[in-house]
Amino acid sequence: MAKVNLKFLQLFDSHAQFHAFSLVIFMIIGAILETFSIGIIPTFIYLLNKPDIIENNVYLHWLSQLLRVNSNQQFLIYLTIALIIIYVFKNTYLTFFAYIQSRFIFTQQINLSRRLFSSYLSYSYTFHLERNSAELIFHLNNEVNTAFRQVIIPIMTLATELIIVTFIVVFLIIVQPLASLISVCLIGISVSIFYKFIHKKAQILGKKRQYHHSKMIQGINECLGGIKEIKVLRREKFFIDEFINHSRKYNNISLWITTINATPRLFLETIAVTSILLIVIIILIQGKNIDSILPIISLFAIASFRLIPSANRILVSLISIRSHYNSIDVIHHDLELISENKTKNQSNQSPETILQFTDSISIKNIHYQYPNSSYSSLENICLSIPKNHSIAFIGTSGAGKTTLVDIILGLLTPIQGKVLVDGNNIQDYLKDWQQKIGYIPQNIYLADDSILANIAFGLPAEKIDKEKVYQALEAAQLKELIDSLPRKLETKVGDRGIRLSGGQKQRIGIARALYHNPEILVMDEATTALDNETEREFIKALDRFSGKKTIIIIAHRLTTVQKCDHLYLMEKGKIVSSGNYDQLSTNCDKFMKLNGVK
Template sequence: MYTSDANKALISIKKIWDVIGIHQRSIALLLLVFMLVAAALEMLGIALIIPTVLTMMGREFSEGFSFLQKIFVYLKVDSPEEKSIIIISSLASVFLAKNIFLAFASWFQLHYVFNVYFKVSKKILLNYLNQQYPFFLTHNSSELIRNILIETNQFIFFVLMQGLLIIAEVIVVVGLVAIMFTVEPTGTAVLSLTGIMAILCFYKISAKYLQKIGNARQEADALRLRALQESFGAIKEIKLHNHEKNSAESFAKLNNVWLNATRQNQFLNNLPRLGIEVAAVFCLLILITTMLLSGAKADEFLPTVALFGAMAFRLMPSFTRIITGLQSLDYALPVLNIVHSELLTIPPKFAHSDEPILFNKEIIFENVSFHYSGAGHPALKNFSTTIRKNDFVGITGASGSGKTTIVDLLIGLLKPISGEIKSDGVNIHKNLKTWSKQIGYVPQSVYLINDTLKNNIAFGVSDNEIDTKKLLKAVKSAQLGAYVKTLPLGLETIVGERGINFSGGQVQRIGIARALYREPKILILDEATSALDKNTSESFLQALQVLRGKCTIIFITHRLNGLKGFDKIINLEEGNEVREKES
């Protein structure tokens, strides 16, 4: 049983070591040095208690502290008063130095652990963003957000900080117990055994239960986030049908699971302190009783009792922190497993060639097929077509016919399971980076961030790198210029969360301006008019005519009767049969 626990502990330590990274490991070793220095100061402060008591009682130093007598002789100090002043001053100086050093060490430790948090959360996000697009089709965003924000935070407070605390307290306990053995071996053995037994008992009783409630907390956090996302995302329907109470109740149920797990963890963390206090008092009383029964006089064992009292006063918090730390590690074991797994997940490497993908002539789909994981039938089967440079192409078909799949394949988010997509005779997957730079994409639902109109159009570009000329050109081409002039703040206008301050047509034009800012050779619009009324949709298509001849436009829609003025229309029918019409 204990061998199994030891193996689990070693595995956990290795995972923590993996998570903190190479650079942070060297700083962790420096923290260990700080802990040793702090322990040495603790030991020195406690060791000075006996000579302080002996000096105040006017008695000679015991054998273990005879070196102090030699120091007094060297300094020519004879009077008990002078000796008391020197000893008390030394004790005060040691405790002052110790606490100043501990304050600095605490600052350094907090700086270290939050730096780890910064790096770990950033790396997990990068790992996610570098995954292929199908990864996001099979993973819930609330779980990904939980892992980045909550689980990394839990790792810092319940794993890393508690682990460092356990190491620091164990060093202190070992050092202080070593001093106690030199003074009173029997009493020290009893006190040490009691402390070890208390730690083991609390740990064994609570370990599995803490892991269980830790798993419950982790699952509840993901579900709480999802419930909140769904509530705010469906706010119109909730307001329309008066579902505010139902949505709040759904969140409250999940929140209650989280609260129960957190409450139980906090309760278990409070128990060790109470148990340790009772054990310490009983040990001290047993020690005094044993000495009295052995015939020792009170004035003879008073220094020893004073030392043990000071030790108990210092060791009680240490034993409590060790037990609480071990409990926190058990509670956070699911956190460690998640963070370790997500941090070390290696994003897939894309086949890459230095040869740039050019688009000067045509794009060819050659017998392209694609099948979504878990789907009953292919989304696309043996699809072939040719798109020439500067063509205005319409792709239509019923829902589920494969329109959006074609778009995702063309922009490189998905890779065909068979067949090829070539641009000027070269497979686009040989160099997706250069290929993607030539594409402007307007999705069915344009996602706007709660920022300025300018930053939404130049999405992903830092403020100091935004090209004003390209920005104004994109605004003009998307026919947003007249509307922007009516805004008091112009391009500095805040669009609101998800573009709440703009109409559907305006949002789509912002999406076009965003795509055109990158001066693409190919502009893809995926169901860009699906949420617009007939008049707005016709106005939107007329706006696209301005771009004819400047870039290749691929327009996806399920409205066949709305496709007018196109160079080519691709109609995806049932069974992925393709009917093409060229003007």
Template structure:
């Protein structure tokens, strides 16, 4: 329970703590109103059963002394009217309590989800290479939802219901101390034993549910992402079975949670009913006053109506918190990781000027878990306006080299410097200077315009820059043919347009931001030769204005570069103009038919 409370406090921002204090205050008010309701029921039952006798109210005394000369009928009517007004007010307070506490808890959950997602986006690129996206999606969405449902709200409800139960127990103890002591003597050990049996199983069930959420989400992602190949190969059954197995295990964890949560309620209700029946039997056997017994039993009846549900809810919330701790652990761990590794940037970041030279000094890089370096001792100097071609066999380290220059990957050894400054000293500013066209193009399920001006709000999109990027990427004819033009939807991952068109949209996106350094990582690989020639001709007009890195398998793509570097086994083995490099390395010479 203490762990759940600590997790809850860490979720609450400074500006939200006032709201949570209001939630707690309303919970305290509700608890006192419930205790007052119990007293009113006690008074009313005493009047009905013994109209002429004294009315001893717990904690107050004889009520008739406060209203001397008032007849029993008048007193009953007055108390009934007061109770009617009071219970209406009580109902309003309880509705307000439910509204405010759920609004506050859900609002906190939304803030935590947004904070997690922002943190994931800001995490180093290497983090995303080592973690499956299904885990991050689960934590930012499902785990936060469970944290709200099974930790944040239960903590509030537990405090609220505990106060109600405590207040009711005080009333019961004053009115009937011996039965109350007997009830506590029986119920307290019972609750303790039941919780000791149930809660460890609930914790394991929560951990299993979190694991199966991730596995199921991963199965859906992989099955839908690869649906084209899966359908051709006829492997739908494999992915269906994989998802079905995970979903079955999740259902098992959930029904175990539901069933175990009911065990304490049934145990407590059964025990209390047995106590009431036993009390009635003892009263009859000892020939005690039936009227006094009815009053006490009425009090216990109301207690069964209010205390028992309250006690059940306290135990239920304890069980919910135990189940939800697994989700809370994941969320808190990621928030701690983000806090340690991500430095927030305030305001807009200005691009880092590139005026002198870009230097790679003895750069090494090794992927996590790998036994050998992907890059080893790379030395490279590039001046503004140069056009650099990067070639080499598959797996030689070309893309890794580009990612290191972009700052997506931090060198294991060595450094990347712009005008003498390490790019990682102001990485955001350096990346605002660059544009990249990847081999695997990422497209939003949105319009062409929003894919070109990626991540920019409608009222901030510069239409002139969009048009210039469209022209430079040779997209003008394609856009002109579309009925909706730049407002045409491209579909999920760009499924409504061809591979070549997707590549050109990526080029237009890179050019929209007017970067001073452009990276083409197989950026023309999906274009036909005629379109590639047009794009290369357009890029030629940028030479001298922008520094261009081109990673390519097609030798025609790098022929016009100022320099070509040959990468092999993570090292730059040679560099120079294409013609001189081709003379020294046979693999760079055009194949002779």
């Protein structure tokens, strides 16, 4: 249990932990009010039954004189009004407590979602290569929600109800020791046996439900992501069957968990009624008359009326915690993993650090091997890229071109060697280095938003410079097309740019890279989706940056790289030849074969 509490607390920062502990004070005040409101009812009933006690009891007589009442009836009216005020005050306080507790919980849920999402985004690129995106989406959307609603809220409920139950039970033991102890033992043993019987089953069911829910989300993502291939191949039935299979199992398990959660109340009602009747038997055996036991019976009846819901909430909370605690484990594991493996640009770089790029980019003895891979993707890569020169990496698929560019971008950290800019290691200036780069990937990601928002990607509307947008559109050969659209820059592109052609999506990606006027342009198969005419226009547009920007290109289509200052032919993670286009066309057999000459 201590381990559980430790993990629970580690989901909160120190301020939130202090706030959580301060709620205990509110819980104790609530428990005192609950106990007092229960204890006063039997006294009220006893006075209604025997009003003469008011005159005979020293304290009640003193109170009646203080209130200046003229009769027992008037005293009882005042007492009734006081009772109403007490209950209104108690329930108003408990409503206020429920509000501040809920506000705390939901504020912390937002904070935890932000922490987890920020951690995923700030973690290394390698982390995202190794993790399934559907899994991360599931953790953010489902596990955080489950952790709070099915574990943390039940823990808070458990703490609140345990405090209330403790106060009421202690009060009952003081009033009627023997009957109370027998009832407590009976209920305690019964609840323990019941909980032990079902908690392990609930825990196993919770893990199974989590697994099938995760598979449902993963299946939806994969299906919608590959909808074109699925429809062409007529594979809809396979994906529907897979989804329904996991959905059916998820719902069957949910049915059992819901049934388990419903049983404690019925079980506790049976035990409570049995306990009250046993108390009646015990008091009658003690030889007391009906009039004398009426207040005691009413006390236990009212206490049971309050304790049954509390005991039910305690049991349901315990079952819920056991059923869903794996969500805490999952989130805790991700936060711990990310905490132990902070990226260097977070831990080492100061915001004031500025990387100057005036001379060249030097790649020194780069070696790289992907995690869990048995072979090296790059071996002993050495080259230099002078500022404002254009270079290209060419070669067949799997040659290591993209891996090398990912290292230059700072997304991957080499296991050996360095990327130096004017003699400075980019890993020490990662944030500033990446701000100098405009990156155009082969597969452009487009949000379901306007063309304007997609070009100024990640910027709020009020910070978008439309003049820069139009300059980028012109450079990407898109301005004419945009001007012809009815809504121009406000035209929606659809989910992942579904309303655009492949060439249009690629050119929006190019415009996005050019929007910030970067010093360095990195293009990873950026012209693959362009038709020949558009490619020629793009190359012509690219010529205007010749000698003004440093350009790094990955290409299969060699027409894209004819005007580059230097080409590097890669094969199996090594540079096997280099030179300009004409030199390689004349002297390199592998290049000529790649170019279709041989």
